Amino acid sequence: MVTALDPAALLEGVREGRPRAVGRAISLVEASSPLVPALVAGLAPDTGRALVVGLTGSPGVGKSSAVGALVARLRERDQRVGVLAVDPTSPFSGGAVLGDRVRMQEHALDPGVHIRSMATRGELGGLAAAVPAALRVLDAAGCATTLVETVGVGQSEVAVAATADVTLVLLAPGAGDGVQLAKAGVLEVADVLVVSKADRDGASALAQELRAMVNHGRTEPGAWAPPVVLLSSTDRTGLDEVLGAVEDFVAHQRASGGWERRRARRARGEVEQLVLARVRADAPGGGGELDRVAAEVAAGRLDPYEAARQLLDTPSGR
């Protein structure tokens, strides 16, 4: 029995990969509990091993089905797997419903799969701080791979790319958004392009179109050219091809130094979010001065640079 009042037992439970302990730890992270810094520090020696795979794409492109099928394949390889379904698109409504979690039910009773959905709670940036900590929990729990699924329109896929070691961008035939997405810069964050719903008409035409785009865009010698892989979650075909493309990318990254650069960028983003959390009123150990100085700035009584300087120079409680 794990309780929030026994941090040592919680740490132990997470390290052993016990589902209740993992769930409890991520709940603490989501709630910005004052226990989180100690939890993250305690788990630190057991982290850094998990591969974080981001999946993004427009609504309806089949992300949840793809995640479900990939989890099944990784389980057949005896990997412990984490799934984080992130929905950053409704910050003003205070959290969206992930209806398609239903599709993940085949893994709901598997203790080797940790599934969690996270949504913003009104506050922009709250999720940005919570996701890296949740990834640390899943990492320490022994998940060799964690799949991070987000609704990928605009900057959310950038956030995934900043968090993930590998980013898969999913596109479906007939969705008619291939060109639009390419224009909007989504292809730029893709390490692997996945044509989902490959059992449908138009899948190979879309794949061809994407390959032409990739070849047109990348010319640097030695640069990674995102492969285009066909995946059918219904037929369960293309799963090994997707996972193989991920492995190829990781090997390329390790050889080119890109792996370290990306991990450093991720750490940078994580620390930045914690710096912000500390100057916000509601953060553990935070000075709580942000609201006060922001009101002064809004009223024109303080300029924003002076406000930032004051926040950084306030020693309150730190």
Added chain:
Amino acid sequence: MVTALDPAALLEGVREGRPRAVGRAISLVEASSPLVPALVAGLAPDTGRALVVGLTGSPGVGKSSAVGALVARLRERDQRVGVLAVDPTSPFSGGAVLGDRVRMQEHALDPGVHIRSMATRGELGGLAAAVPAALRVLDAAGCATTLVETVGVGQSEVAVAATADVTLVLLAPGAGDGVQLAKAGVLEVADVLVVSKADRDGASALAQELRAMVNHGRTEPGAWAPPVVLLSSTDRTGLDEVLGAVEDFVAHQRASGGWERRRARRARGEVEQLVLARVRADAPGGGGELDRVAAEVAAGRLDPYEAARQLLDTPSGR
């Protein structure tokens, strides 16, 4: 003649609304010049008056044309107008090309219109810090209204909504993305819904569909129900209706206290970005410790909470 070496003359030029001074000041902001804090502080007494109107919508929906037409209408009302075209969708490519700036050429020689495009320069968050400062420059330069145009897919329109006093979401008939956008949460940030390309088939059907969605979604008494307005930039019809809806919204916000809440939120975001800028290596007055501690975190030698604490406790150069 204004030079970067004469801050007093630059301040004076911005206050007088001289185009070269305004352009130079925004360039300093974009480049994170060490002169920016003094510039912003110096302009502070002359800011807080401009109305910031955000325009967002999918690529191809006609945002630039709408901005061009609205600018023309505001000029007929003898307002000085600012335009900021923000493209946050290509952070990894280091800045996208705003090809449709061509459509703004009718205003290029008008000294009463300040037009500027801003794109990210590789660094996520750089734009988030620069946009509020650029808005302050335009405000001090006497722009009664500044239109901020962004590519609205995903979280970018959230960033607009966080910066703007009023957010217009544009949708075009036949783009087929009405329902998708509604799902993705775009409607939640809309204060006014604009059906652009109203001269085309399907415009009134789309308007009806949107009105039904708005009426379905909002039930709180006294809450603002976003009006749906038809606009044709080609025929120049609907411009007064759009501007009227903006005025109605502002009146509603002022009466309900929403105006102050939004301005406080904007100030909060601005100060947060400056806090981050100061812990980054390249920021004016920054401690430059972020890269060092992030590398320690990435290597597993430091936990991220301790890293954040160290950054906030470092007095270097502050």
